[in-house]
Amino acid sequence: MQLQFGFCQLRLDELIKPPILVIENLREDIGFLPLPPLHDCCNTRSSKRSIRGQLTFKARIMAPGGGSCKEVIESRVTFSDYDMATSSADLRGSPLRKTATALSGNLGSTSMNDVHELLECPVCVNLMYPPIYQCPNGHTVCSTCKTRVHNCCPTCRNELGNIRCLALEKVAESLELPCSYQILGCHDIFPYYSKLKHEKNCRYRPYSCPYAGAECSVTGDIPFLVMHLKNDHKVDMHDGCTFNHRYVKSNPHEVENATWMLTVFNCFRRQFCLHFEAFHIGMAPVYMAFLRFMGDEDEARQFSYSLEVGGSGRKVMWQGVPRSIRDSHRKVRDSQDGLIIQRNLALYFSGGDRQELKLKVAGRIWKEQ
Numbered sequence: 001m002q003l004q005f006g007f008c009q010l011r012l013d014e015l016i017k018p019p020i021l022v023i024e025n026l027r028e029d030i031g032f033l034p035l036p037p038l039h040d041c042c043n044t045r046s047s048k049r050s051i052r053g054q055l056t057f058k059a060r061i062m063a064p065g066g067g068s069c070k071e072v073i074e075s076r077v078t079f080s081d082y083d084m085a086t087s088s089a090d091l092r093g094s095p096l097r098k099t100a101t102a103l104s105g106n107l108g109s110t111s112m113n114d115v116h117e118l119l120e121c122p123v124c125v126n127l128m129y130p131p132i133y134q135c136p137n138g139h140t141v142c143s144t145c146k147t148r149v150h151n152c153c154p155t156c157r158n159e160l161g162n163i164r165c166l167a168l169e170k171v172a173e174s175l176e177l178p179c180s181y182q183i184l185g186c187h188d189i190f191p192y193y194s195k196l197k198h199e200k201n202c203r204y205r206p207y208s209c210p211y212a213g214a215e216c217s218v219t220g221d222i223p224f225l226v227m228h229l230k231n232d233h234k235v236d237m238h239d240g241c242t243f244n245h246r247y248v249k250s251n252p253h254e255v256e257n258a259t260w261m262l263t264v265f266n267c268f269r270r271q272f273c274l275h276f277e278a279f280h281i282g283m284a285p286v287y288m289a290f291l292r293f294m295g296d297e298d299e300a301r302q303f304s305y306s307l308e309v310g311g312s313g314r315k316v317m318w319q320g321v322p323r324s325i326r327d328s329h330r331k332v333r334d335s336q337d338g339l340i341i342q343r344n345l346a347l348y349f350s351g352g353d354r355q356e357l358k359l360k361v362a363g364r365i366w367k368e369q
Helices: 112-119 143-148 166-173 192-201 222-231 329-334 343-350
Strands: 002-005 008-011 020-028 050-062 068-083 132-134 140-142 176-178 189-191 236-239 242-250 263-267 270-281 284-293 303-311 314-320 339-342 356-367
Touching: 112 166, 132 143, 132 166, 140 143, 166 192, 176 192, 189 192, 222 263, 242 263, 242 270, 270 303, 270 329, 270 356, 284 303, 284 329, 284 343, 284 356, 303 339, 303 343, 314 339, 314 343, 339 343, 343 356
Parallel strands: 236 263
Antiparallel strands: 002 008, 020 050, 050 068, 132 140, 176 189, 242 356, 263 270, 270 284, 284 339, 303 314, 303 356
């Protein structure tokens, strides 16, 4: 048998032992596997998979014993129908089986969906982050779900133990993925381990429903949430940048915590939510009114608003910047960023025998120049 590397020829039958091919500066033109051992090139009987490609490299042909017999510079070896001797059973179920193709070069021709499948937890279907655990059969699970499934593999029911899938963690470290909110307008690409941090603050992420009367898990963009508030929560919708609202409550001394119906205002082609509720600051019962902007914080800072409440020749006024609905209702309330009135003063403004709350709140919204 005769091998040719560039301009170099070598007869194998002249050697007692097969030559050793030492590859330097390997560069892959196409394909995704390094050049196989020379003796495997001649073995085609255990074929499992055919690969075609071309490798460019510098090589030395070493005779047995270490003596250099030939040197080849920038030789090209074209290989076809090279059959992998590795049994397909050895790769079946391995988390790196698809990755070998997907992660070579620029991810080859395999779609990014295949990579996502490797890194998805089979329980919560979220992307996994270190520590990633695996069972003895190679099935993976995220650290959060490992506790949830009581240390039992959700795929084969074997005990999970504390075996880390370090290979998959390294695979993830080499990836760059698009933001999950790409369809909503975010076209940035992030390293795998930076992606989660970005998505927590991505300006394109969906908004949570601002309704405070009950826990609502609905999310979406602003037009969707406006229709959701109108159709599902039956909130009051008003057009205009000024308002007068009267809040009435009988037996106010018996009310410790209460939230009045949300009101939404369309102003400057934007939407604002007016909240009013009763709660305690320490031991003192108070009423609080505040405004939230349906949009991001940077846009909310372009607006200001004022609230005024009074009666019997007296009034209290408050002015501020609306908070974004990115901040939860409870977070804004607990920060006391709004008009706060002690219950005794609110009842004084209500007039009469102070046994019924009749509080009139006036407000105005304007855009800063």
